[in-house]
Amino acid sequence: MQNQFLFFFSALGGFNALLLSLYFAVQARKKNTSNYFLSALLFVLSIRIIKSVFFYFNPQLGNIFIQIGLSACILIGPFLFLYLKSSVKEKKVNWSIHFFSYLTLITTLGIVYPYVENRQIWVWIVWAIYAQWLAYIIVAYKFIHPILLKIKGKESLKKIDIWLLSIYLGVTIIWIAYYTANYTSYIVGALSFSFILYLIALLLIFRNNNEPAFFQEKEKYKNKLIPLETQEHIDLKLSIIADRELFVNPNFTLEDAAKELKVTKHILSQYLNEKLGKSFSNLINEYRIEKAKELLRNEKSHTVESIGYDSGFNSKSTFFTTFKKVTGLTPTEYQKNHSK
Incomplete structure (x- = not known):
């Protein structure tokens, strides 16, 4: 029974991430393109979360599904970076370099070294992906640093500041959980459920007050x-x-x-x-x-x-x-x- 509850809440985290991804994809058409990056970030996170959850409760999971879940991680860092950069800066973001280069790389590796036949090689590939994810977290910190200075200086935060800080910290915590849990623990799914639920609550709070929606601030x-x-x-x-x-x-x-x-x-x-x-x-x-x-x-x-x-x-x-x-x-x- 306990495992069933864990499975339910962990899987719900991935499912809710998919729903949020769809929501922001729709929002992007109406508001600003940075939401496309947020949608993509939540989408690749959901793929990775769902893979982890199902693999934990079903070790006989198909190898191709495992390979897709692991491969999705290579885009989490880039999409986090692109979303934060496009939200903080008005300039256009050259997203194709961050997207197509890694997509081409992981696709090529997947074809040359399929997971089912090269599991030992994929151990090293996964380590490299998580190192790349961490590198993007470190680089993206520069967009969060001004928000932390506001907190340190006891300045009031805007809604968008709280939102961006939440996204950054949530993705960082999920990385830590994966890195320390050997990439398969259901605990990551449970953490992800909590993170996505928090984002939904935050979104509802911000959207239901009387101030202008923070996703519209650039076009006000x-x-x-x-x-x-x-x-x-x-x-x-x-x-x-x-x-x-x-x-x-x-x-x-x-x-x-x-x-x-x-x-x-x-x-x-x-x-x-x-x-x-x-x-x-x-x-x-x-x-x-x-x-x-x-x-x-x-x-x-x-x-x-x-x-x-x-x-x-x-x-x-x-x-x-x-x-x-x-x-x-x-x-x-x-x-x-x-x-x-």
């Missing part, structure tokens, strides 16, 4: 034009933020800026995205970095950390990370290079 300004007179008004008034140094308030928000400029926050956000090619947080951080550079050059009696706070940053880590990203130097390095 589509078919909306800012009147010319409003653009000219913002052109003239935007400098108020810098001139009055409103940005040194660490709690200065888009809504605060919109009130100062006497426009709606949606109009201001759209203006910044379309006319300046940056978000409100990017603009404010640029102002803060310029202020910090001025203080680093002239205020020798202040600590670097205090200069960060005086410039409007609410944590040392956020200040150091943002400063290095914008200038290519740490605040300390900048101060040394520009000391008078």
